[in-house]
Amino acid sequence: MPQLSPAGNEIVQRLGQRHGLSTDAVTHMLIAIHNGNGSMAQFNHPEFGGCGQWMRGGMTMVSDLFNYQLKSRVENICNDIANELANHQTSPFQGSFQSQSQGGQSQGSGNTQSQASGAMGSNNSLFVPDPDQNWWPEELGVPNATGAQNNIRYAYFSWSRRLAVKTGSDVWVYDTLDHQIGGFGQQQGGGSSITFTSQYGTVNLASLPVVSRNGVAPVPPTPAPAAPAAASPASETASNNMAALSPSDNGNRQEASGNDGILGTLERLGALKEKGYISDQEFEEKKRDLLSRL
Template sequence: MTAAPNPEAEHAIADIARRHGLSRDSVLAMAAALRNGGGTMAQFSIPELGGSGQWMRGGMTMVGDMFDHSLKARVDALCNELAQLLSTTQVFPEQTNWWPADLGVPSSTGGQNDTRYAVFPAARRLAVQMRGVTRVFDTAEHRIGGVQQQQGGPSGTVHFTSQLGTFDISSLREVGGAAPPTPAAPVGDDPATIIAAIESLAGLHARGILSDDEFATKKAELLARL
């Protein structure tokens, strides 16, 4: 159930619902989805708007019927207006942050289904909450600049992008946990497999999992197979 808006936002929600020809509950549900997506993205399931869909500011709009362009335009217009409202008005009551307080202020937050994330570049940390359980990861050399959310996918399928490429939390060291395992050496001398292995090692080296010497040695071994 979507939380009730603050009294000062109630009139704005009702006005947006009237102008967009939607029920108050549908507009409120979209506003909550946008709040969970940090005001820049939303994953929603609203019957009045075609069921399940996704919206990203300045990017894609996905609805149940991918060929219904008028519905896409309707969702885009609604989300843009609600995003503006969320940036200027405290629509929902204040909530206690779900991430550890010592991480500071996140540069971005968002969510998908029952997974939420918060990025802390200054502390080089990524907080992820899945099914109510919060875990913190060391982002090492990653400078996270984007998120890829898979519509309809299982929990924990959020992927992040950085200057080092696309990755998920399985490649990061959980704070207080063990480092992710190093992939086994490739079997055979197929050039494509060897190149892929070198790229994987480069990623581990960039994250500090492999030292300079370890990376150089393993890379030389693989290059010798070409």
């Protein structure tokens, strides 16, 4: 929550006395209008009847719809605060994001919608300067819109197609591609995710390319080495057929077959000699002849 400067405290005291309100109520409305860029506010304070909305030159809504005295009181204090903010503004208000918190709490419970703090990036002497005001990379320049929700900050730079998001101490910069961003949301519950709205509807922030994190560009992952292509059955069959037709393999097979035949002949000759069908001399001559062929 922004802190009031001495000038801001003096304004709160003076307006509280003028309108018969506590300093807490005036401070609450001052911050609400400041967050609405000096022209609108969403508030929730018992001295204003609880929840309500105000827009300069437009509608004023309070919880007690037929309490016209309360409605007039809200309009008067809001107009005076808006004038004071305009008189103490040292730079133009910037645009703001419309943010929606779902499943969590933001000034209420359940699904609530609140104006993100677009004035966080502006300068107003009623508030103590934020030491972390310009938290995005300097080279991005001045954002078109800024906002904050649930400890997450946003800064949108439409002209350079960049979006800066601060989560904790990390500053992420995204390429917004051709999206025209108009708002942000956070889904709470069984896991938190950040979404934004554009001309394409609701989009998950994780779908945008990351340009840098804390000023360092992401390192692209090293591609895994390609696995060797598996041989197809047809190629294996062709390879086997080629191997079967290899002259050297055919020669080896013929040689092995011939050796087996010679040894088989020797065994048969030995059997004939034992039975007395051939003499020892005939056997030796045949054996020498066959062995010479090995």
